[in-house]
Amino acid sequence: MQCSYFDAGRCRSCTLMGVPHAEQVAGKERHCRELLVAYPGLEWLPPVAGGGSGYRNKAKMVVGGTAAAPTIGILDADGHGIDLRACGLCSPGLLAAFPTLAEFVTRANLTPYDVPGRTGELKYLLVTESPGGELMLRFVLRSQEPVARIRKHLPALRADLPQLAVVSVNLLPEHKAVVEGDRELVLTRTSTLRMHVAGLDLHLRPQSFFQTNTEIAAALYRRASEWVDELGPASLWDLYCGVGGFALHCADPTRDVVGIETSVEAVAGARLSARDAGLGRVRFEAGDATAFALAADDAPDLVIVNPPRRGVGAELSAWLEHSSVRHVIYSSCNAVSLARDLAAMPSLRPRRAQVLDMFPQTTHYEVMVLLERP
Template identity: 30%
Template sequence: MELEIDRLAYGGSGLGRTVDGLVIFVEDALPGQRVVAQIRKVKKHFAYARLTEVLRQSPQACEPRCAHFGSCGGCRLQHLDYAAQIAAKSEQVRDILERIGGFDDPPVEPAIPSPALYGYRNKMEYSFGDVRWLEPDEMEEPQSVPDRDFALGLHPRGRWNRIIHLRECHLPSPRSVEIMKLVQESTGKSGLNPYTTKTNTGYWRFLVVREGVRTGQWLVDLITSDEPKARGEVDALARRIKAVFPEVTAITHTTSRSKAAVATGDEVRVLVGPGYIEEEIGGLRFRISPRAFFQTNTAGAERLYREARALAGLGGDELVYDVYCGTGTIALLMAAQAGRVVGFELEPSAVADARANAELNGLENAEFVQGDAAKMLREGPVWGEPDVIVLDPPRAGLLPDVRRLVPGLGASRIVYVSCNPTTLAADLSEICMNGYRLRIVKPLDMFPHTPHVECVSLLTRR
């Protein structure tokens, strides 16, 4: 059917309506386009469609930079002008807070753009796979593509069992891609196969490359199956990486016995350097271990944390809880303006980093506790009654227990940092039903050209 696309929905699809009002999400379509779309799935109140032809181009369309655009699942909005991406993200947050959170005219500010539009990602997680995804030009002569059973790169959109053998990527700095290409070449010749979840066999699993943008330090984590006989191959690869890229200050080898396709492991061997890198944010230095969460857009994170600290409205004496604190970034950036900060975090290596970071920065009024947030908040009074609570949960948002417990802790301010507006909306709604008022929501674009959006919000006690 022919459709006018009037906006970009959260998730990155263009949104159009049939004459009788049915909402159609059209993958890859842009606001302002008139398109021909083929319906793929019909639900009660909406349908999903595939873009088959653009009849009228959008004035906001632009030329994508990457050769893999269209196949790669990494960034899907490169063909939309950046100002339009930002406007769409503000609108999406407002819409979600109204629809899911039930807020009437929510106090959403215009989204803050990312300081850099390309080369902004300080961490890339490349995957190995035994089925190489062939791009349109390669499909013309598939038999001429070498090593079709070996690939290192990123997944095509929605195809978790295929890998694009990446030639370029503009999200990290160019050095990350150069390191990945060296690993592509060396592992491809190693005689060891990529791991496959089909049979749970094979060796190479993931390559994680992390950059300390402000410190110039680099970390490479090679993630493989647990096969002691193959370790020599990893050691040789580490030596080669270090020889070609002397700026790589840390190389680790993580082995995994898990059958799941996630870049984590059971055991970490440190092959080069201290096993972690450091980054600078807001004048403080942070140690980051391979397993620890760290915001992937360094300059964007600095802006995010500055906004969060301003919303906390600290006067110097407050007790601040930083729930889901990771390596302690927010807690430590607030410590200088607070009486005391307590960070809560599940991942043990992140807690170790947070404690080391407090010491590294000479901050003595910060403590970090390891464990599940819900369990620890139940014991809340052990750490004192908080004046300010910072929440920065994973994408799934707050667990029901945490949602229930937070309002009962009596803080005068809650600063909620979120990477998922849908769970944010539901959480804010419940916190507001229990004695708080939503004052402000600031979307920030930490992930240009992707559908993701970060938000920082302030709630105050009624």
């Protein structure tokens, strides 16, 4: 992949830019193998590469410049906007929407937030594209002051972008290094984006996490489903379940499935997906994964964990180690924390592993490991 922003030194986020994609994937698998070298009997399945460009289904774009001439992209070291609206990592649908969104910023007179001066209103545009081409757009604002103008001009925006299904405002009044706040105002009748992935519709609501790379997410769900079907557990937990991707794809009429996720919005979407798919033995609850496990009266046959970069941590690792759980499927976006967690669960031996290139052009990747209690 060739990137004019990288070549010009305007954006260096993609640290592997210029390295052939096959070499990137090989290097990631090599890195993961080195971290898991303590398990010599581990079977490594061929890595999943996917496409090296145009893969991002979500763009977190900082808005800079002025309302009359906004930039959509990132900020430089001095807090000034760098426009990246032609970023080659974003899906074609996102790229096509960016010019219209920039025009809307001007039309609605949305003053970009000035980080050094701590003035202005519009901080981010968060845009997600479904596999079917529909869009979710979230305006991250410092206050509600611009909401009336957004509502006023929203019909014209939807006429210009007919694929726009969900529009919301997220309020982030604090000056801190986070992307979004706690409060969300949905401005459209529709509040969920339908993500058709690996044969199932997943419902994505604002403030819900979904994997950045739809193609690789589908590969993850298919692989987990294959492993679960092979093992045939009667009960399964999906911890850190997000919108329920693993739980829903591993559901079976003979299997009790529980998904646990801290995000209330994600749980609402997961419940809707289960209902639409007619999955009566799948339930989702909002809560902390570790607290749920520690408070449970019984353990399931199999647990799927898909934690954030910090990993599952000492408490949940210890619970898994001393539980009666026979199998664990651990999907990790950080092999360093994965290796640490595996070392804390010596009774659960890694049996299979697969690297999936969720984030081409960067050093990050996903790895899924099947653990088994002898």
